[in-house]
Amino acid sequence: MTDWTTLLPVLGESFQQTIYMVVITVLLSGIAGLALGVTLYATRPGNLFANKAVFSFLNFLVNIIRPIPFIIFITAIAPLTLIVMGTTIGTTAAILPMALMAGVVIGRVVEQNLVASDPGVVEAARAMGDSRLHILWSVVIPESLAPLILGYTFMIIAIVDMSAMAGYIGGGGLGNFAIMYGYQQFNWEVTLVTVLIIIVMVQAAQLLGNFLAQRILRR
Amino acid sequence: MSAIVSLRGVSKLFPVQGSAQRTKPVRAVDDVTLDIEEGTVVGIVGYSGAGKSTLVRLLNGLERPSEGQVFVKGQDISTLPEGQLRKVRSGIGMIFQQFNLLKSRTVFGNVAYPLRVAGWPKDKIKPRVDELLEFVGIADKAGSYPRRLSGGQQQRVGIARALANAPDILLADEATSALDPETTRDVLRLLRRINKELGTTVVVITHEMHVVREICDTVVMMESGSVVEAGPTYSVFANPRSDSTQRFVATAVHGTPEPDTVARLSAAHPGQLVSIGISEAAPTPLVAATFERHGVGSSVVYGGVTEIQNKILGTLTYELTGSDAAIDAALADLGDVTAVERQTAAAEQQTDPADSAVPHLPVPANAGEQP
Numbered sequence: 256m257t258d259w260t261t262l263l264p265v266l267g268e269s270f271q272q273t274i275y276m277v278v279i280t281v282l283l284s285g286i287a288g289l290a291l292g293v294t295l296y297a298t299r300p301g302n303l304f305a306n307k308a309v310f311s312f313l314n315f316l317v318n319i320i321r322p323i324p325f326i327i328f329i330t331a332i333a334p335l336t337l338i339v340m341g342t343t344i345g346t347t348a349a350i351l352p353m354a355l356m357a358g359v360v361i362g363r364v365v366e367q368n369l370v371a372s373d374p375g376v377v378e379a380a381r382a383m384g385d386s387r388l389h390i391l392w393s394v395v396i397p398e399s400l401a402p403l404i405l406g407y408t409f410m411i412i413a414i415v416d417m418s419a420m421a422g423y424i425g426g427g428g429l430g431n432f433a434i435m436y437g438y439q440q441f442n443w444e445v446t447l448v449t450v451l452i453i454i455v456m457v458q459a460a461q462l463l464g465n466f467l468a469q470r471i472l473r474r
Numbered sequence: 475m476s477a478i479v480s481l482r483g484v485s486k487l488f489p490v491q492g493s494a495q496r497t498k499p500v501r502a503v504d505d506v507t508l509d510i511e512e513g514t515v516v517g518i519v520g521y522s523g524a525g526k527s528t529l530v531r532l533l534n535g536l537e538r539p540s541e542g543q544v545f546v547k548g549q550d551i552s553t554l555p556e557g558q559l560r561k562v563r564s565g566i567g568m569i570f571q572q573f574n575l576l577k578s579r580t581v582f583g584n585v586a587y588p589l590r591v592a593g594w595p596k597d598k599i600k601p602r603v604d605e606l607l608e609f610v611g612i613a614d615k616a617g618s619y620p621r622r623l624s625g626g627q628q629q630r631v632g633i634a635r636a637l638a639n640a641p642d643i644l645l646a647d648e649a650t651s652a653l654d655p656e657t658t659r660d661v662l663r664l665l666r667r668i669n670k671e672l673g674t675t676v677v678v679i680t681h682e683m684h685v686v687r688e689i690c691d692t693v694v695m696m697e698s699g700s701v702v703e704a705g706p707t708y709s710v711f712a713n714p715r716s717d718s719t720q721r722f723v724a725t726a727v728h729g730t731p732e733p734d735t736v737a738r739l740s741a742a743h744p745g746q747l748v749s750i751g752i753s754e755a756a757p758t759p760l761v762a763a764t765f766e767r768h769g770v771g772s773s774v775v776y777g778g779v780t781e782i783q784n785k786i787l788g789t790l791t792y793e794l795t796g797s798d799a800a801i802d803a804a805l806a807d808l809g810d811v812t813a814v815e816r817q818t819a820a821a822e823q824q825t826d827p828a829d830s831a832v833p834h835l836p837v838p839a840n841a842g843e844q845p
Contacts, residue, residue: 379574382534382645383588383635384564387556397578471578474619 257444262436269432270452272346276418276428279350281411284357288410291317291358292365293391299370303377303387313362320359326420328356349426353417357410364406372399401471408464412457419453429453477509477545478643478675479533484508484542484552485699486528502528504699505542512642515669515676517690517707519683519722525699526679530645533677534566535559547642564592567636567674571648573628575620581607581631582616588638606634610664626657633664637672644668646678650685662688683726687711687782695719708783712753728778728788730815735776740819743775743793746801747817752779752788756812761790768804771795791817 291313297303298310323331329352333343336351376398380390396403419430429449437446486503503525510516518526531537532544535551544552551562575584585603594602607613610630612623620628629649636644646665650658666689669676678690686693686707693710695703695718702716711727714720730749731739739747750761758779765772772792779788794801808814 373572373574375570375572375574376576378536379568379570379576379635380587380591381536382563382566382568383591383639384560384562385588385591386560389591394576398576400578474621 257442262445265436266432266448269427269429272426273415273418273428273430273456276346276349276353276421276426277411277414280353280357280414280418283350283354284361284410284414285407287354287358288361289365291362292369293396295362295366296369296395297387297391303390317359317363320356321363323356325352325356325417328352329421329424344425346421346427349418349421349424349428353414353421357414357417360413361407361410364410365403368399368402368406369395371402401468404464404468404471408461408468411460411464415453415457415460476512478512478547479508479510479677480545481506481508481529481532482543482545484529484532484539484544486525486532486537487540501699503532503539506699506701507542508694508701508704510675510677511692512675513669513673514691515666515678515689517678517680517686517693518696519680519686519693520696521681521718523698524696526696527647528699529696530647530677530679533643533645534563534568536563564588564639565641565643567633567639567641567644569629569632569636569644569646569649571651573620573625573632573652575628575631575635577620579619580616581612581618581620581623584620584631585634585638588635592639602638603634606637609637610634624657625653626660629653629657629661630664633661633668637668637674640672641674643675643677646676646680648679648681651680651682658685659688665689683722687726687780691783695722706783708754708785708787711782712787727780727782728790730789731776731791731817733819736817737819739775739791739793739817745771745793745795747775747791748794748801748805749777749789749791749813749815749817750808751813752786752790753812754785754787756808757786758790760811761792761808764807765792765794765804768800768807769796770800770804789813 295310295313295317298306298313300307300310320328329349332352332355336343336348340348340351342348372395376394377390380394381387385394418426418428419433422428422431422434425431429452433446433449436442437449484503484506485501487499488502489499490497506529518529520526528537532539533546535544535554539552542552543550546562546566549562551559554562576587579587582603585606586599589599589602603616604613607616610633612627612630612634615623615627615631620631623631632649644665649665650661653661662685665676665678668674669689676689678685680686690707692705693707694701695710695716697716697718703710703714703719710719711723714723736747750756752758752761762772772794774790775793776791777789779786779790781787794804805814805816
């Protein structure tokens with residue numbers, strides 16, 4: 256019999272830690288990823304700020320970081336985490352590797368969605384005398400908003416996934432909870448409950464993303 | 475009249491993409507010198523890849539010339555920095571084959587966009603957009619998104635957007651190529667109206683000769699990046715010099731019958747068949763009078779005439795009856811003023827049709843129909 260009276264407060268705390276890690280990471284990586292993705296798109300040969308050196312460098316960087324398994328990435332950048340965060344253990348320390356990895360992946364997702372957009376509207380805006388920076392902000396991004404929202408939804412779910420792994424370095428959260436109280440104590444009930452909570456979180460994020468994207472696509 | 479746009483020895487080279495070894499760059503536009511007169515409608519015509527789309531993008535600085543100079547209203551824009559180029563561009567409207575509307579904005583938002591870019595005060599934008607939508611005839615669609623509109627309506631939004639800053643020049647890049655014939659006619663009429671009422675110089679890029687026939691004052695023929703022929707629309711249509719111009723003209727003006735049509739015609743009409751070029755120099759009354767003077771009976775069996783810049787042009791094939799001598803004399807008279815081509819069924823005579831072809835008569839067209 257599972258002792259829920261003692262476990263429930265721990266579960267609540269773990270849930271809060273997960274929400275904290277996911278929200279902060281989504282905010283940080285969302286902004287950084289958008290900047291990276293837009294830069295990759297804009298500097299691509301033939302585009303508004305075509306710049307082979309910048310594009311090649313960023314492209315190379317993304318290709319280097321993206322394939323590294325996240326659990327290895329956490330330990331690989333531990334020295335950097337120590338400098339930036341002052342510690343390598345705990346929820347806050349987990350945010351740096353999460354935000355870096357997620358930022359790189361979001362950058363690629365953003366770039367791919369922008370590259371697939373219609374170059375004709377960019378040309379039309381240029382023909383009107385619009386500035387290139389203004390075009391990026393008020394033409395390129397709004398025109399790709401629906402696929403961008405779906406891309407971000409996908410990434411929020413991937414970040415929830417990452418946060419579970421961050422538990423491994425003492426990051427806390429639901430992943431840590433499931434391993435400590437479920438897996439390591441052979442308590443399937445705890446594992447199941449944790450998994451259900453994560454499923455509900457992911458479903459909620461996906462439904463919200465689909466709803467927003469549909470609203471934009473329907474006009 | 476003076477030139478509002480002038481090109482002087484303009485070339486545009488594009489590096490060949492994706493080739494491993496160093497290949498020569500493509501000359502999309504090759505040494506073009508051209509004047510576009512203020513207040514006219516100019517047609518730039520050519521096959522795909524002739525360089526006409528690149529040429530039009532040189533006019534508003536979307537492309538910079540590799541060689542030569544581009545003058546817009548007397549200003550050399552070929553070396554202007556981007557910031558100043560933007561000011562030039564806002565004075566030049568542009569419309570596109572695929573309309574290129576912002577799908578994330580309403581019709582109102584699309585037309586207001588260039589006004590916001592040009593820094594119009596907020597309270598002036600709304601009346602200006604309303605006025606523009608009224609002008610192009612879609613005032614009721616202001617709140618719709620482009621996706622909800624037909625192609626013709628979308629192009630009207632594109633035109634309203636292009637006119638927002640009251641440009642002196644309007645560039646139309648294959649603006650009717652994605653539209654059905656009826657919508658095309660409406661859009662062409664609108665372009666004509668813009669030219670007449672607002673005095674806007676209109677540059678039309680097209681591969682459709684009937685577009686040129688409908689609205690252009692002058693026509694520029696392009697082939698592999700170069701201008702092969704340029705002049706008033708009527709004279710280019712009446713006297714196409716290059717092969718490609720002749721082929722283009724043949725798509726919009728009635729020509730001589732194809733050999734199989736000739737065979738059918740001779741089976742039905744025993745008299746001598748003759749194709750006569752009809753033009754300002756040889757209008758139908760003159761042709762009729764000539765036949766009458768020589769006592770030759772004539773009836774039209776094939777062809778047609780059309781109007782270009784209010785002048786008649788086309789080819790009519792007559793069946794002639796009368797003595798050989800009279801027919802010869804009548805045709806000799808007509809031969810002095812226009813193209814005359816005797817038509818004989820190829821199966822009987824075994825002659826090469828090229829031998830009898832008169833140099834400046836349009837090549838056999840698909841435009842002709844039997845009356």
